[in-house]
Amino acid sequence: xxxxxxxxxxxxxxxxxxxxxxxxxxxxxxxxxxxxxxSKSGLFGHFGSKEALQLAILDFVVEDxxxxxxxxxxxxxxxxxxxxxxxxxxxxxTGSERLAGGxxxxxxxxxxxxxxxxxxxxxxxxxxxxxxxxRRMAQKAVAEGVxxxxxxxxxxxxxxxxxxxxxxxxxxxxxxxxxRSRADYAVDRLIESARA
Amino acid sequence: xxxxxxxxxxxxxxxxxxxxxxxxxxxxxxxxxxxxxxSKSGLFGHFGSKEALQLAILDFVVEDxxxxxxxxxxxxxxxxxxxxxxxxxxxxxTGSERLAGGxxxxxxxxxxxxxxxxxxxxxxxxxxxxxxxxRRMAQKAVAEGVxxxxxxxxxxxxxxxxxxxxxxxxxxxxxxxxxRSRADYAVDRLIESARA
DNA sequence: TGACTTACAGAACGAACGTTCGTATAGTAC
DNA sequence: GTACTATACGAACGTTCGTTCTGTAAGTCA
Numbered sequence: 001x002x003x004x005x006x007x008x009x010x011x012x013x014x015x016x017x018x019x020x021x022x023x024x025x026x027x028x029x030x031x032x033x034x035x036x037x038x039s040k041s042g043l044f045g046h047f048g049s050k051e052a053l054q055l056a057i058l059d060f061v062v063e064d065x066x067x068x069x070x071x072x073x074x075x076x077x078x079x080x081x082x083x084x085x086x087x088x089x090x091x092x093x094t095g096s097e098r099l100a101g102g103x104x105x106x107x108x109x110x111x112x113x114x115x116x117x118x119x120x121x122x123x124x125x126x127x128x129x130x131x132x133x134x135r136r137m138a139q140k141a142v143a144e145g146v147x148x149x150x151x152x153x154x155x156x157x158x159x160x161x162x163x164x165x166x167x168x169x170x171x172x173x174x175x176x177x178x179x180r181s182r183a184d185y186a187v188d189r190l191i192e193s194a195r196a
Numbered sequence: 197x198x199x200x201x202x203x204x205x206x207x208x209x210x211x212x213x214x215x216x217x218x219x220x221x222x223x224x225x226x227x228x229x230x231x232x233x234x235s236k237s238g239l240f241g242h243f244g245s246k247e248a249l250q251l252a253i254l255d256f257v258v259e260d261x262x263x264x265x266x267x268x269x270x271x272x273x274x275x276x277x278x279x280x281x282x283x284x285x286x287x288x289x290t291g292s293e294r295l296a297g298g299x300x301x302x303x304x305x306x307x308x309x310x311x312x313x314x315x316x317x318x319x320x321x322x323x324x325x326x327x328x329x330x331r332r333m334a335q336k337a338v339a340e341g342v343x344x345x346x347x348x349x350x351x352x353x354x355x356x357x358x359x360x361x362x363x364x365x366x367x368x369x370x371x372x373x374x375x376r377s378r379a380d381y382a383v384d385r386l387i388e389s390a391r392a
Numbered sequence: 393t394g395a396c397t398t399a400c401a402g403a404a405c406g407a408a409c410g411t412t413c414g415t416a417t418a419g420t421a422c
Numbered sequence: 423g424t425a426c427t428a429t430a431c432g433a434a435c436g437t438t439c440g441t442t443c444t445g446t447a448a449g450t451c452a
Binding site: 021120123154155166167178186 | 216217218219221222296297298302303305306307308309310316319320323324327350351354355357358359361362363364365366368369370374378379381382385389
């Protein structure tokens with residue numbers, strides 16, 4: 001029984017691009033079926049409902065994010081190196097060809113912030129985990145004596161995340177070619193100001 | 197001939213709330229008609245197309261933003277006071293009861309970043325103006341000798357905007373009660389680091 | 393190979409979408 | 423008060439939406 005899993009994965013692969021460009025509410029089963037060369041009902045059968053499809057897409061994105069952004073960063077030895085790697089991976093991942101419409105998690109965060117339901121609950125859980133991941137890396141840098149004691153690591157994560165959001169904005173909406181260098185500079189400043 | 201303008205304004209008033217919660221693509225003429233107690237066709241006649249309606253909503257929001265956020269800030273005497281007032285007004289405006297779903301301009305920035313058209317063009321123009329507004333206030337503080345010479349004021353605006361985005365994220369998605377104090381603290385730090 | 397399950401297509405559904413049309417009414421100007 | 427226009431309604435258009443059902447291939451396992 002692996003044919004099903006296979007097509008399901010290929011559907012999700014396409015769906016991520018669509019969600020990236022059109023948002024999670026903008027994906028339609030009919031359009032997705034047309035893009036994958038399937039019938040609506042055939043595609044539908046893999047998920048059972050549109051919400052289940054959306055959840056599967058979100059989960060697919062989250063797993064990809066963990067694999068390609070968080071995972072490699074965690075393999076760095078020090079807290080500071082992890083943070084720098086994490087930020088670089090995040091921005092690189094956001095710009096990967098697969099995600100034609102930019103970071104789907106940033107888009108989902110804005111899109112779902114007023115739409116109660118399982119989708120939102122799952123996203124909140126993951127985004128809290130993301131901020132906590134940043135916080136723990138900063139905490140590690142504190143423990144290593146690189147960042148100062150009494151550093152508010154949650155505040156650090158808040159500002160870290162904000163720089164990424166500003167990058168997404170400058171890059172995607174304004175198409176500012178300096179978006180990346182501005183973001184890198186901002187993170188440098190943030191890390192510098194956290195030092196012991 | 198003023199009845200038309202009157203109902204048009206009341207329609208837009210409602211529409212802003214809807215766009216704030218459901219996004220610009222999420223507003224539907226049928227639903228908006230139901231909420232305003234009008235017929236679809238009657239409401240439609242005021243705009244002529246859905247895109248024109250969306251543009252009218254966006255314009256309505258932008259004018260409200262200029263009036264209630266930028267305007268009062270510009271009446272402050274110094275660059276630093278303008279920046280602080282601007283930031284406070286922005287966050288207050290975002291949380292106003294009218295905008296049940298949070299800052300519509302932040303939402304639109306994410307929603308429209310991959311949707312070419314008049315809506316996007318207009319939004320880009322306004323958001324570039326917004327960043328430029330921040331930049332000019334910072335430049336004024338430089339001229340006043342409060343901020344250091346050689347301060348990269350565009351970088352300042354980039355980070356300023358990012359803090360607002362992080363606030364929006366923490367407040368609306370995570371419902372973090374500390375969102376406001378984190379944002380205020382971050383702006384304090386930003387301004388402090390810009391001083392001469 | 394045979395029994396059985398999964399995977400998919402095709403047709404159809406009710407609802408909602410944006411839009412158009414013709415018509416009645418309310419408001420304005422002479 | 424009459425003539426005219428702006429305003430709004432109600433019905434219908436063709437599409438697209440998510441979803442359900444039925445039939446038929448294809449895949450899986452004994």
